[in-house]
Amino acid sequence: MKKLEGKIALVTGASRGIGRAIALRLAQEGAMVAVHYASNAELADVVVQQIRRSGGDAFAVGADLLEQDGIHQLFSGMDAALTVRTGGDQFDILVNNAGRGQYRTIEDITSESLDEVLDLHVKAPILIIQQALPRLREGGSIINLSSAVTRIALPNVLGYSVSKGAVNTFTHVLAQHLGARGIRVNALLPGIVETDMNADTLGTAEGREFAAGLSAFGRWGQPEEIAAMAAFLASPDSRWVTGQLLDASGGSRL
Template identity: 50%
Template sequence: MGTLTGRTALVTGGSRGIGRGIAERLAREGALVAVHYGSNREAAEKTVAAIGEAGGRAFAIGAQLGVPGDADALWTAFDAALAARGAPGGLDILVNNAGINAHGRIHEVTEADYDRVFAVNVKAPFFVIRQGLDRLRDGGRIINISSGVTRIAFPAIAAYAMTKGAVDTLTLTLAKDLGPRGITVNSVSPGIVETDINPWLADPDAHAQAAAYSAFGRVGEAADIADVVAFVASDDARWITGQAIDATGGSLLGP
């Protein structure tokens, strides 16, 4: 019996990288996990297969985020997939992990780039949560994946950093709003994590520089973030809400 046995979780962007690590970790704790993907169905199915091979339970749902009607499409797919499995409706854990980057300092970011990163990273989770509240059971968990760039200035990703600041503010606001239902709302802020979406880490010099940011002298792994999320999703974190939890491995704590 895992800490999340009997619960249902949804991880947006759960097919790759940090999202996959979170999906696998929640499933290992006994949750039935909906692995959301935007366009890469094959990656999502591989994640579901890996969870099944490890003894867990998961299913894939597809919905492109950052476009009109995205939240409707996601929840329609989620409801249909649960019904097809004969599983009870509703949700206990929502992890808003899906996101995109927007490279460039302020003078390099186009209006289209800005609109796109805010549509995916801010508007989508806002309306996913809004339309998911009637499915989320009392005592549930909302966990938003933020970023260490809300604490550490990286001018080269200014617009992206702004979106994560908005996510942290949403987290704080919702924690107050949903507290009476026993729902906790927290954000988890990774630093640099070694996944396939960071191919630049394959360069030894870049990897060494990234590792030097952390107090531990290494680059983060998806499991480092997934373990924090699993804790926040558990009953052990019932008294924690409205918090932005730094999971950067102590990046840039001082000179």
Template identity: 50%
Template sequence: MGSLAGKTALVTGASRGIGRGIARELARQGALVAVHYGENEQAAHVTLELIGQEGGQAFPVRAELGVPGDIETLYSQVENELAQQGQGPELDILVNNAAVSGSARIHEVTPELFDRLFAVNTRSLLFLVQRGLKNLRNGGRIINVSSAATRIAYPESVVYSMTKGALNTFTLALAKELGPRGITVNAVGPGFVETDMNAGKRTTEDAAAELAAWSVFNRVGRPSDIAEVVAFLASDASRWITGQCLDASGGSGL
């Protein structure tokens, strides 16, 4: 029996990368996981297959974020699937991982890029939580995936960094708001991680070495490095931690 046995979790952006790692780890710990994805159905099914092979339970949820009706589309699927499994609509764990990136320095930023990143990374996240509070049990967990770019200046992706800064502020305010319900709200701040989002930054050996050099351990992070921190925050062991952003960047920029 894992530490999350009997729990139900929703992980957004769980088809690849960090989200896939989180979904797998929560399932390994015993949670039933709703694997959300936007467009890549094939990648989502890989996540589901891996979870099944590891003895976990999960189901897919498809909803494009950042478009009209996105939040209700997502939750109606979650609730319908849970009903088919003989369960109520309640959730115990909400992991807000879904995000889009867009490298651009200040002179390269366009209104379209700004609007797209804030629509998905900030606006959808806020309303996803707002709607999810109807489902989240008292004593539940909200975990937001942030970025070390909120701590270390990274002008190469100024808008992306801004969206994650907003997420950290949201985490702080929400933790105080939901304290009376026993719900903890925390964020995790990865550095560079081996994901599709960062694949373009590792096109040469020199580029890969440069990314690795950010960490005091001289390597790029793995999704499992982040997933295990998230699993801790989802467990009862983290019950006295709320309103925090846990740096999970391998000491990047120290």
């Protein structure tokens, strides 16, 4: 039996990059997956179809998490799709992955740019968790995507780093708060991973040298490597793990 057989997962920002890899891996382990996307329905449908061709079950849910009613739209779509499939709105795994990079030093940050990065990486996942709680089954798993920049000082991503530091904090607090329900709350801290977000860095010889030099393994990461760790945190194998910040950076800057 697959480790996530009978489970239902919501992965935000799952149409590409790390989110896509996590959606595919959770489906491979037997979960039904809600593939959230912000604007590109076509890319999300590609992920859904790939899961279905592999014998899994998935559906897409669109919502712009930066819009005022975005989180309501997310759960309205999720509830409707699950009611058709299961007769209810309950699910088991929430992966807060949606995000975007932002390259600004302290000199370049504006009020608007700071609002954007904090709204997407802090405000949205907290409110998503709030709305998910009545729907999450006992013993469920919440996985938040943080970043290794919370322990590695990179001045050109200050706002992004601050937002991910907040992810670490609310992960810790909510693990304590939700422990009585058996809900595990953990965070993954990737380093540089080969995704669209890091295309500029990995698009130059200098950037590739920098990225490879960060890791103890002398290379940058792949989305599937982060997805493997997410699958562990989603599965019963991690039933005694909560409130943890799991470094997924290939030993960057040890």
